[in-house]
Amino acid sequence: MSNPYIQATPDQIIEMLAAVDATSIDEIFNDQIPSDLQHKDTFDIPTALSELELQGHLTRMAARNQAADSLTSFMGGGIYDHFVPTAIMHVANRSEFVTGYTPYQPEASQGLLQAFFEYQTLLSRLYDMPVSNASLYDGASAVGEAVFMALAVHPDRNRIVMSESVHPDSRALVATYMAHFNTKVDIVKAGNGLTDVQALGESLGDDVAAVVVQHPNYFGCLEDVHGIEKRVRESGALFIVVADPISLGVLAPPGTYGADIAVGEGQPLGLNQYAGGESVGIFTCKSEFMRKVPGRLVGQTKDREDRRGFVLTLQTREQHIRRAKATSNICTNHAHNALRASIYMCLMGPQGMGEVARACVRNTNRLKSAILKKHTDAIAFTAPVFKEFVIRTNRPAQQVRDALLLKGYLAGTPLFETCGSGYENLLLVATTEKRTDAEIDGFAEALGEFL
């Protein structure tokens, strides 16, 4: 049988066809689809492989990749080689979680609904924001949705101001999302690795719906969020902050410095790097915007017998009810990745989150200090950082990256590849809690000749 997941036996097929008054499956199709629309020829796709053959085929394919399990990774810029506790996959991969769908029937899905309610609560507490939704696609699209929401809050404003230090994919996404939405996106320079706060202030006006800042920013630096918030507040725009959830183990959360909307990429919370393809978009905001939130929201309620229960709530915001007037077009979100992030936060708890974040700071500082010892001008930006920073190399950073690959290092992101010209000799490196002192010292040594 060419499809091992089909259960009908030849006898059953005959019985079923008889019941539907047909002599063949073809007849059922021919009855409904004009013959000239049916493709009778080959599709010319690769031939089928059995499961036995596929196991070998896939193993060989995966072996053609050079991944962080065989190399030492100093890569960051949005996706990180953080510790993933073993327990996460063992419980997250229970088939009810994996094979269920959006809990439209709450009585049959209390477990999922409670898990999403807990996810919302965990992120609300981590970011110190009163509301979290039940997830979006990724960090970049969370920025896009935040911008859409700001425009809905301020329908009379049509300009967005973003710092150049926001992740380039997020900036590109907002440009794409806004291209036909009658909204201008202005980028404020971040010349020395930090948003030019004065230029940002000057770019503000009563036509600006939102200001987007990332902290720690794409270059690893801590932004003057307090100074920025003050200026944003004066303009009446919404303050959208992009924050790495891991940083919040040590850094003050966005709720404490006036963020109206705080978003982030949730991959560092126990998800695989997967070439950036195993993400979850974190979306939190102030209570006053709850009815404008994009995507699913789970709420607590009671059943007929006064027992606590959970339901999808404020569904009139959503596309399946409100259609064109919905707060977003999102339907399927990233529920399973959100679940895994929840399990991570439960396992780590306040103490583990603190330890991981402090280990990132310590390790990053160790690498930075080791470099500075011999190369005082090799650190491109002087601002305080959390877990990554930019190194100035003595030749194009792509060449440095390629040379260090031969020594077993994933050395970082050449910024020319993500930020373009002007960034040729700059390399973005991240040092997570996973890096050992020996790895850090060895990497600093290996970098030496390129600084």
Added chain:
Amino acid sequence: MSRRIQITVEENNLSVKERLDTQTIFELSVPGRTGFSLPPEPPETKGVCADVIPERFLRETPPALPEVSELTTMRHFTHLSGRTMGVETTFYPLGSCTMKYNPKINEFGAGLPGFSNLHPDQPASTMQGLLEAYYQVQEILGKLTNLPGVSLQPAAGAHGEFTCLLMAKAYFDDKGETERTQVIIPDTAHGTNPASAFRVGLEPVEIKSDSTGRIDIEALKKVVGPRTACLMVTNPNTCGLFEDRLAEAAEIVHQAGGLVYIDGANFNAIVGRVRPGDFGGDMMHINLHKTFSIPHGGGGPGAGPIVVRDFLAPYLPAPTVVKSNDGNYDFNFDPRSIGKVRSYFGNVAHVVRAYVYLRQLGEQGLRDVSDYAVLNANYLLSLLVDKYDIPYGKRCMHEFVIDATRQKKMGVKAVDIAKKLIDYGFHPPTTYFPLIVPEAIMIEPTETENKEMLELFAAAMIDISNRGSVDAADVVDSPLSTPVRRLDELGAARNPIVVEAL
């Protein structure tokens, strides 16, 4: 000791069973308890943090996350999984969602560390294996649809719709046809269609379906014109019917200079038999989590690749993966691309799963998908046709809609039938969609179910209808077998509690 335990229970006014059943992870927290294992923190670490990070940036108090052990965490989430239905728990005929079996070999492939530990900024030369899978999925989807331009970047079906409409807008802008701002959408469409159109700054124009549940060609002719950007059609549509006049409708739209968008949510009904590019589609999204067997994850992640005609391919989100003459794979950034709709390359883990599925099934296996999805749906429909009203005839594609108006007259609505089905052990079908059928129950059995299961489900449906005619209250009172009874959804929306209070 036992006295003290009793007091605790009484203070919380909950039975022991109820406490075990309903506690949140926050209520299980005990200060000082931990569930992680990290190397011991070097003594100087706290000092380093204080030295390198100015005080104004530091968190004053740790986040109020639960303090629980690994066992408590595992037990808690295992308990929650037990209060959730999945495809591997029971038959899950949720119409339009294609809740079919998710092969485990997909998970084998997706779980290989050589894939899962890659960083997106690594050079292409270090991820040739991944890029080959990515490229192959692009190629195969292009061939199955006869729409050769492919992007795997959109993260879900609605995201794919949005992306295609952005591309349509860019295409018309390039042609100077900026007046094309309308998207024509039949009234059977998913809510995401008009929502996506609005997001691109386009105006949805709804047209009524004809009496057979299909596009009304005359209604289309009335609204199509120089302002038409797209016709947006699901085929087979949400009534489970093939839009047999779509080629004619596409011709009308093309004549007027517009494009035809195919919502591919129901591609599983025709894959391996019909190529949407052959019935006039110019652009389409595909739900990998429907047709191509990747798991639904309790609501995602999904993946919504898009496939388009040659002349639209330059506008695809960047990058796409290309194969060079030397057989190596690389990223391609077309300067005319609309840009990015997601970070990096899309839901790559799902691309790997889809690759595994496509390779395991091959051409005949994919044709089996549509063959048996359609046979199963028609068979199940034949079992229900006597008891329930069938608005659109006795033949369907991969799913069908029944109308519980007859049952409603007895006091049993579609929602009641859905809830009662849970007591029989089934996940309910989709209800009250499509919107044009008043008491709609939309049933999609998928190709992976067997005849015995379809018969059991039909027996339950018939039994519920029979019960309804003698004792409607019994049905309306359901579900009784679930951890909670029907929930106060109005109350939840009136006074929303979306996070647990500290």
